[in-house]
Amino acid sequence: AVEVAIVEMPDPNVEPEKIFTQASVALLHAGKSDAPYVFFTPDMEEQLLRSDVIERELRSLLETPTSEHPGRLWVEYQPIVDLKTNQVVYFEALTRMHLPGLGRIPPPEFIEIAEGQQLAIQLGEWVLCESCNFLRQLQQQGFSHVYVSINISAADLLHSGFVERITRLVEQHKIPPHIINLEITESMMMYGFDAANAVLQDLRTRGFRIAIDDFGTGYSSFARLEDLNVDIIKIDKSFVDKILTAEPHRLVIGDLVRMCHRLGMEVVAEGVEEERQRLYLVEQGCDLMQGYLFSKPIEPTQALELLAAEECAGASS
Ligand code: C2E
Ligand code: CA
Ligand code: CA
DSSP states (O other), X not given: OOOEEEOOOSSTTOOHHHHHHHHHHHHHHHTTSSSSEEEOOXXXXXXXXXXXXXXXXXXXXXXXXGGGSTTTEEEEEEEEEETTTOOEEEEXXXXXXXXXXXXXXXXXXXXHHHHHTTOHHHHHHHHHHHHHHXXXXXHHTTOTTOEEEEEOOXXXXXXXXXXXXXXXXXHHTTOOGGGEEEEXXXXXXXXXXXXXXXXXXXXXXXXXXXXXXXXXXXXXXXXXXXXXXXXXXXEOHHHHHHTTTSOGGGOOHHHHHHHHHHTTOEEEEOOXXXXXXXXXXXXXXXXXXXXXXXXXXXXXXXXXXXXXXXXXXXXXX
């Protein structure tokens, strides 16, 4: 396809190099839009500079031990709770980045940059190591029944050698794979259903549990649900939001839960914020929930405190 960048020149004395630079910046954006041409705007340059800073910082943060840069790149853990017992069953590991001058960088932004700059594998290994350290703390404090769920980038999953790499890493940390869930999004299956599904089967054979994240938003897996080599379905927040607004007969969550249960899969509802949603999910037989109603993502020490408090409450009741 032809891509055209247009640079407007209100000042006739502008230097030619500047025009070329601006045209190249606009061309980088042209690839992201459907239009055949794109006009240069100053915020394109700003965006590019911001991405550059994030990339550079991320690269250097990943190369230095985490303890040397507290508060810059870290992992928080969000509890996922059993809807029947109200107990924490596992935590989702969610990466956080904070840069001086730029503040908090939203995860989708730095993850997209990592994927575009061949940093996805390194970031994935870092999150896995952090999560293994957290799992070891959980085990040392007697919470060995609690799992951790880790998000996997498409670029990482489909990279050759992923299965061997992740298996070796958890072995090095002496963590059994069966307490690790790997979350992959539906859209990853789009790159080649059979090839991706074979990787998932390989991972399951090695003991990892597989979850489909943001279910219902991407490439339609509804039709191929029974062919998917997965253990857990995470229903996207957009469906959970509808509990509050849509007429009951229009809600598909109940049907989805029954279908998943028939296939032996566990169902998690994402983004649960209100009690009314929780009650509906319990009524529909959904297994687990995740959301601000129970807890936001928290630091490891808070997570351990939460489990300890839960245990105390259990012992006294
Ligand atoms: P996700 O995997 O769907 O993670 C759930 C997101 O929903 C998290 O956003 C979480 O903070 C947020 N959330 C949880 N409960 C609620 C709720 O009740 N209400 C609302 N409004 N939001 C809720 P976060 O941490 O900003 O992460 C965004 C996305 O970035 C994640 O979506 C995931 O796709 C990606 N991500 C985060 N950390 C990692 C990572 O370490 N590796 C990879 N590959 N992706 C990551
Ligand atoms: Ca996730
Ligand atoms: Ca999700």
